[in-house]
Amino acid sequence: MMQSELFLDVRYYETDQMGIVHHSNYVRYFECGRTDMLKKAGLPIEKIEEAGVMLPVVSVECRYKVPARLGDILKIVSIIDSLPLAKLTIRNEIFNQDNQLVAEGKVVLGFIDADSRRPVRCPKMLTEFFEKHI
């Protein structure tokens, strides 16, 4: 298992007229979480893309529990349970500073060759990386 935590302040522009963080932003928080997880483990996403691999999103799920608000400091937890084959699955949980579960979800990424734009199996550089970390 590979797990990571990222702390983010809610940004004003992320709120909507309900006075809470707009629901679309949690999908972006998930992305921030997994991007940061890879970076901390030594493989930032821009290096993966420079190597000719793209990781487009195949599916997203998010369940909203407690609204996040301006002033909240959110903990974005990202978890990879198992080695990716054709796809990489990341589970996410978001907590606020009172340790309430704000949202949880799951993101599935594919692997694409940047030139051909065709799906490929998890490239060797990523398999080796994940074998070391999961």
Place this chain on the structure above:
Amino acid sequence: MMQSELFLDVRYYETDQMGIVHHSNYVRYFECGRTDMLKKAGLPIEKIEEAGVMLPVVSVECRYKVPARLGDILKIVSIIDSLPLAKLTIRNEIFNQDNQLVAEGKVVLGFIDADSRRPVRCPKMLTEFFEKHI
């Protein structure tokens, strides 16, 4: 069943460095679709909120099929299959100008009293509206 179509041009700021529409924007397209569906049926969301009811998102699911790109004109299809009780479920499909399925998903909304911020069952004004349209 209640169904609606909304056509949207992809906006430049919605693209990302993969050269495609960033995945988080489809969640926003879904919102544009359902907001427009309500508006066309005579009940814009701002009237619902003025009546003291808010419709926070409970869950979102999205599966990505074919990437959308700048220049695409997207058709956002929104479908409500059945009368809401405690929750309102909307199915969405997004097609491009070549009639390819770009993305599909499901959004579940709750009903909240704007003052107490507590969940309520579907308010009468909305039940009557949906009975007329579904």
Place this chain on the structure above:
Amino acid sequence: MMQSELFLDVRYYETDQMGIVHHSNYVRYFECGRTDMLKKAGLPIEKIEEAGVMLPVVSVECRYKVPARLGDILKIVSIIDSLPLAKLTIRNEIFNQDNQLVAEGKVVLGFIDADSRRPVRCPKMLTEFFEKHI
């Protein structure tokens, strides 16, 4: 002079917790306006980029007059007064459905060679286009 109008509904996610459209979105509306102006005149931005020219933003100015709100239908006016040389200047005005001036501003674009990423003078394809339309 080249002038164009685009009508946009305010989107829910564009509002913030002040209950109005977040100020950053007007910069995006300006972009929607000029992109649409070029498209209507027969030269969509994706064609310009396919020809190897990018138009990065050099500067933006926006003055906010009357807040836009959910339910508003905004008219984005884009105006090019003179032929571009090293830079292209676009003036923008945004009006609501009551013909109130919501915001006004100015955007300056540069021309960049997509390969070298170096500034260039306005390319021939664009000069000819603007000579025909301005």
Place this chain on the structure above:
Amino acid sequence: MMQSELFLDVRYYETDQMGIVHHSNYVRYFECGRTDMLKKAGLPIEKIEEAGVMLPVVSVECRYKVPARLGDILKIVSIIDSLPLAKLTIRNEIFNQDNQLVAEGKVVLGFIDADSRRPVRCPKMLTEFFEKHI
């Protein structure tokens, strides 16, 4: 003079198909910078709003110098030179990790009574705060 620095990682969703941070996001970075400046000085924006004062944006200017990219860690500098009367002016500079000036600009905020939504002079709680810090 009041000055503050905030460090932000570029987020993937902030990039566009030019492969750089979309220009509208700098306006949002400016907001992050000034919000953080107020927070660090002990007066988070949500406390100001709870006290019935809103700070809508009156004008924004931004000049773009060097594009920001994924992987960049941006330093957002926010500077208030003088005590606000009817308006609060904040200057911003954004630098990358190589200390290059990425963008610079100026944001002017007004003061609004949250109930009446009418402009007011800088409220006492804010005047006292700024007298202590500027």
